[in-house]
């Protein structure tokens with residue numbers, strides 16, 4: 275029995291991505307409350323083999339919660355004394371899910387009737403607000419101002435609305451989630467699709483716990499993908515050193531590696547490994563505006579990452595190869 279953690283509850287898009295990656299019957303899906311819990315559970319609970327988390331959306335860009343967890347693992351693993359909570363995790367596959375957002379109510383409602391319950395809030399995952407901004411603006415022109423309330427996931431948002439409506443039917447909160455969430459919690463879809471852009475797609479990572487011998491995990495066989503492989507590398511370059519980033523990217527060029535994406539997130543290196551309060555001068559050293567970079571290399575050939583890593587190690591302050599995995603067919607849809 276394969277056990278897979280995912281951003282829950284049932285009915286999230288992460289749940290759908292997990293079902294796409296693990297279609298077989300002998301899989302148990304274990305919903306987690308947050309993306310951070312997915313990382314932590316995979317890392318600490320030996321009974322869980324995989325975790326599925328959202329990485330980026332074609333309309334709204336990075337799911338920063340996930341990128342920051344990939345970053346924090348790098349910081350943590352730099353300090354040998356902290357618990358290597360997530361340094362035993364690797365990326366072994368990716369999945370793409372088409373995001374057809376729906377406006378969902380906990381019960382039948384005519385939004386435009388005069389005697390409907392009071393509506394004041396709409397709940398969803400923070401990634402959604404940028405994917406349905408235009409729709410929500412038009413909706414507010416019809417039903418009045420709506421508080422947009424962040425929830426830990428789209429399906430979790432609908433569960434919140436259904437639970438609160440059961441306790442008080444005078445007020446009704448709405449949620450933006452997928453059809454699977456409506457089915458999971460008995461919500462009523464009152465408008466769909468409501469995403470501003472057609473083809474709105476979210477990319478998910480499938481994570482696995484590295485075996486103790488610390489070799490790069492084998493990627494999962496492509497469920498429906500190409501033979502092209504992706505390697506995700508996180509690294510920090512020397513701050514305030516002209517050309518330090520270019521020097522690292524030049525390693526990829528000189529090895530004929532095709533870089534297919536680059537992203538960055540704020541990075542605050544721990545001074546003294548976070549053990550003691552940094553002195554003023556050390557704090558000055560810790561510039562506010564430092565970044566960690568995430569690069570993806572797309573290739574069909576096998577690359578000798580052991581030797582390439584030596585070049586990267588020489589030119590970076592810290593780096594981590596997060597794994598090599600097959601390009602999923604969903605990338606091309």
Ligand SMILES: O=C(O)C(=O)Cc1ccccc1
Pocket residue numbers: 281285286287288289328331373399401402426427428429476
């Ligand atoms: O909340 C979910 O359903 C997720 O899986 C995260 C997410 C949120 C919004 C769009 C895509 C994925």
